Amino acid sequence: MQQKYLPLIIAAALSALSVSAQASGYRFGSQSISGQGTADANSAEAVDASTIFYNPAGLTRLDGTQISAGATVVVPHSTFNDTGSTHFTGAPTGGTAANDYAPNSVTAPSLYVSKKLNDQWAVGFGLFVPYGAKLDYGNTWTGRYALSNIKLEAVNLNPSVAWKMNEHHSFGFGIDAEYMKAELGQAVDVPGSIAALSSGAGAAQGAALIKQIAALGGNPALLRTAGDAHGSNDGKDWGWGFNLGYMFTLDENTRFGLAYRSSISHQLRGSTVWDFSKVTSDPIVNQVLAAASHKTNSAALVALRTPETLSANVFHQFDSKWAGMADVTFTRNNRMGDLDIQFPGTTEGNEVIRQQWKNTVRVSVGGNYAYSENLTLRAGIAHDQSPVKSAELTHPALPDSDRMQYSVGANWKLSPRSSIDFAYSFLDFKDANINYTNQCNPLATSCTGNGETTRGVYQTHMSLIGLSYNYKF
Template identity: 55%
Template sequence: MKIKNLSLLVAMMGGAPAIALASGYHFGSQSVSAQGTAFASGAEAADASTIFYNPAGMSRLQGTQFSGGLTFVLPNSDYSDKGSTNYLKRPTGGGDGGSFAPDIVVAPSMYLTHQINDQITAGIGMFVPYGASLDYGGDWVGRYGLTKIDLMTININPSISFKLNDHHSFGFGVSAQYMNAELDKASDAVTGLRMGAAAGAFGPASSAITNLINAGAISGAGTIKIKGNDWGYGFNLGYMYTLDENTRFGIAYRSAISQKLRGSANWDFSGVNMTSAVPGRFRVQSTAG
């Protein structure tokens, strides 16, 4: 993510924050019936959720059918710090983030199919492939890497199947996936100022800034709020061979979806306290892409 139009002073106050990477929940359950058998029947094509697993399986469904479900995630989160430090190898201080994962995360899935004729069946699926929701609070030891993240995705998957004969069926679908993300973190402004002053970035005022920091006259931290969203597109294919009523073979492929989030970054240094010898409060907004 590129941050544009930031002055040198603000860039130095930001303390050159590192990129924060956070994993999310991958919701592997897209079928209530398959989940009930530990996914041994995931490719059975017994209901409309076959849109996700193998769209060719829609050819087995008669009339209009609907399948839906909810996946509940109840995480147990815990973190113990082992000595976090900043860029100058000084302790960051702060707590362990408490119970930073929410009590319940819900991922819905819905599938609808309609038999157009004896050979063609159309359907549409809407499901959540993955997401994340974490909130460590602003006072935890890793606040300069991450304080809060919310990641939401939804995939809309219209599909169609063609039944060539009693043995061969083919399926095809396209995916439009929306992603929206928000990441919050703290900015170690005091460390950034110290590093900038050591490099002489503030000219004659560099030594004065260093003295003020050492005297405790500059304190506090800034915050960064980054928001972005994007649409990504992909496809899925399926083939099913029916040997008899009780025996079927299938193969399916779901493509990767690439997304590049674009949005805004809001840098806020109003929480940095300074004496009258130094400009008092900063608030900077910039766009990110």
């Protein structure tokens, strides 16, 4: 692929990312339309160039040069019912209901190219979206002190090579170059801070603020009507990893596969901006409150390590019409510990989003039916565990839960060289309870946070519609 086109392709991929939806965590599950049609049970089938993602050893089964270009449209539906979110003072946060926080629809692209060099060697290149999240709750919802918006985007470039040792054993290897960028916003609890400084242990500090505002010519009375400030962070980074595949072909009808995809370390570097300009109508009051918060615009740094996966799969052709397949994928999610947002160059303590994820298993089974020479029908079902341990560790950035996936699909041959894949999936999530408390508060100097408690129930389901075009040279 010519180098001049790569930035354009990456830009197109990043501009069309999905809500974190299909696989557990932030991972975007289906990376091909043929795979989606069987609920991603077809990793050992190696039917097209998307085997680069699922098992690169399958490249040895593909003839000539093949290309597969597709897109999956995600149509989410999610509601949040608040059950008592509070300031760090214990008072209700108030605010508006969370409406339309998930996008109406988004699209995630994929592109795979494979080439058979000879009877033993094959190479390939994949471009796909491994992770994505996009939620915008707005600045006034009841959980705004935990999060107002999040956008996580990633694209992976995956050159691969495969070697066929003999008729039974094939091996594959790929390099992963992953670009990731993220944005996160949240309210700053100024009203709660003022309330905490109006009496008790904070009264002296509150009186000093009033005196300072008056001395500078401001109007201390506006403290009673103060609203929220707002903070925003962004960061981006390239990371590197690898993936391995092995395929054992028992006979012409049966094969088994093993695939491993490594974790990737990222150092997301960017900036943090704190905005106190709309807290009150008096710039002097706003300036004093901003200074008292010890929050200054600065660089931002988030270190994270993506989960690694290990998959085992099988494919069997029962007869000329029917084929069955299955996949079990283990994901080491405990690589994703707490997220620490650091503010280099300042005395401000880290902001910690507690996650402490658990490892998960995804199980899928599927089948193909050759309806005719030109039409193959597919179906599959999968159960995917959530890495979130409990309601106390559920954060609005990822209101995740266990889910079932039900998929159907089809491949229609347009000619001996070209075909179209179509897939539809319905994902049904269990209700996700949230009872998350930030262990810092806005008056603390050793850490950053609002000390809020976000309580409620998420109810989510979604549809995925996939379409791809395949061509053989």
